[in-house]
């Protein structure tokens with residue numbers, strides 16, 4: 001499923017990032033957001049969510065969340 | 072020797088830079104504050120005599136491969152400019168991410184010291200990092216520091232000096248990777264992260280896990296709440312403007328002006344015996360004009376102080392989150408919010424902040440429309456008109472900012488229509504730094520340095536302009552004292568431009584035209600020039616005195632000979648027409664396109680004129696319809712119709728092009 005459907009307060013493992021934007025992919029990678037790494041949904045709102053990757057918090061919009069496939 | 076400061080965004084590089092050099096560069100609690108390279112010698116007290124040390128502050132980066140243009144400054148600097156030593160500032164609260172970049176830097180071979188920063192936060196969270204083991208694993212010295220207090224700085228610099236001339240061995244070597252092979256690069260990066268993760272596991276013990284919900288998350292839930300987010304932001308901004316421009320600012324300004332006037336009187340006494348011409352030139356003109364500008368300094372300084380507090384506490388990235396959905400509707404994103412907020416202080420850094428926006432069209436649009444947000448230099452203009460025509464009413468400044476925000480939205484829409492906005496997947500991601508109590512001392516310092524810059528500007532550019540204006544309005548073209556100012560050089564130069572102003576001020580006034588023109592050099596000049604041109608306007612913010620003048624029938628409105636509505640329209644023209652040359656220069660360097668820069672100036676001129684025209688015409692029709700002169704009103708309308716026609720033609724053209732592209736791609 002995608003991160004957009006994920007539940008608040010749960011840990012997930014990233015499976016895949018669906019984007020053909022290589023730079024974005026590389027950027028997310030340098031933050032530690034790549035397949036096999038864990039990601040936590042700290043807060044979920046209608047249009048955006050707060051996630052914790054490694055030791056930082058990020059806010060991402062629902063479009064980006066839908067592109068991050070987790071399990 | 073040169074020491075480069077590198078590290079992730081928001082790790083504290085600029086705080087360290089300011090501490091060791093005594094400079095006052097902008098610090099803020101969000102990623103992307105520093106967008107350019109800065110260089111300065113390190114304070115002598117921090118190291119023993121010897122070769123001079125120069126620190127180089129760089130924009131933050133997460134890795135050697137740049138994502139946005141400001142990040143590329145960093146990687147190209149360390150690769151090509153051969154700094155003698157690198158200080159890598161590592162955010163100790165986020166070791167697992169930071170060390171990725173660290174290991175890349177270590178491969179360059181340049182001697183490196185790691186500053187393990189934000190030790191104070193780690194201490195309070197009881198996170199323990201074993202610096203010795205970390206140093207061993209990385210193969211370079213690791214010094215725990217706290218940039219905000221100066222802890223560890225001396226040691227850090229001593230280590231850096233010691234390392235000069237040595238060469239760095241990398242603990243992790245990527246080896247030969249075909250950089251064009253995406254999969255191979257990713258595989259190599261994965262190995263690097265595995266290496267980093269193993270180190271972190273060994274050296275870090277955490278009591279509080281980052282992923283656990285904390286107080287900041289609860290605060291986020293309120294501040295970025297769907298319903299509350301925007302009202303809270305509106306209230307915060309309203310408070311900033313009210314406190315600086317209505318409550319605290321004017322109070323201090325009154326005292327300052329009284330003091331400055333006694334200075335003016337003192338100089339007046341000194342030259343009292345000289346010719347009346349010199350007296351008028353020096354005392355009423357030049358000094359009066361500068362006082363008129365400096366008198367507003369407290370308003371601007373209070374505002375700088377409050378904005379510095381806002382920037383330091385971590386709220387800015389939340390604002391970007393809150394406004395992201397709205398800005399997406401007009402083709403921008405939450406990232407544009409930060410340039411707009413910085414512009415409230417000054418448009419030049421505001422426009423430069425658009426560099427952190429990756430999409431080129433969005434970046435250019437942001438740089439183009441940011442100046443609609445009234446900047447600090449426009450505060451005196453607002454305060455002058457509010458004080459002189461509206462009894463110092465607070466609503467004038469509220470309206471000024473509100474209209475500015477509205478114009479930003481409308482012109483963003485317009486720019487997108489003209490530039491051809493193709494629906495594309497937009498991704499928004501922004502780091503949410505931890506909230507922190509803003510540093511009062513830091514805000515005070517930032518206020519002083521920006522305030523000082525304002526004084527320097529008043530004493531140089533504005534003084535020069537005032538002098539020029541005063542001379543030009545005193546003499547005629549044969550360099551004799553003009554019989555009346557109307558026959559002066561200034562009147563004949565500004566005169567033709569005055570016709571453009573007639574549709575929204577209702578009178579032909581070369582003085583107002585001259586003020587608007589000098590405003591392009593620096594917006595404070597609008598106030599200075601008005602003060603010089605209209606004798607009797609030299610005490611501009613002492614509203615008490617103005618009230619007295621009003622009481623005796625000599626309204627300021629009478630001095631300027633325009634109506635209140637016209638004053639409002641003229642003020643808005645100055646606020647929303649193109650910014651000062653410095654800001655236009657910044658626009659140019661961010662846009663890097665002649666088409667865009669001219670388009671931008673055209674848009675700003677058009678918007679400034681249209682807003683002023685609408686305010687004046689509608690306002691006059693409502694208040695005193697009979698006084699509206701038909702000729703200028705029609706001329707103005709025709710001008711606007713022509714502009715609208717041009718815009719429609721441009722949009723049609725773009726649509727045709729888009730259709731063509733669409734047909735081909737099908």
Ligand SMILES: Nc1nc2c(ncn2[C@@H]2O[C@H](COP(=O)(O)OP(=O)(O)O)[C@@H](O)[C@H]2O)c(=O)[nH]1
Nearest residue numbers: 081082083084085086098099100189217218219
């Ligand atoms: N608690 C704490 N905060 C720090 C420290 N160093 C920097 N900061 C804060 O971190 C934020 C980012 O600092 P800045 O110097 O702009 O980071 P840069 O992006 O790396 O230049 C600011 O709010 C600083 O006040 C530190 O050692 N301890």
Ligand SMILES: [Mg+2]
Nearest residue numbers: 084085104105
């Ligand atoms: Mg910085």
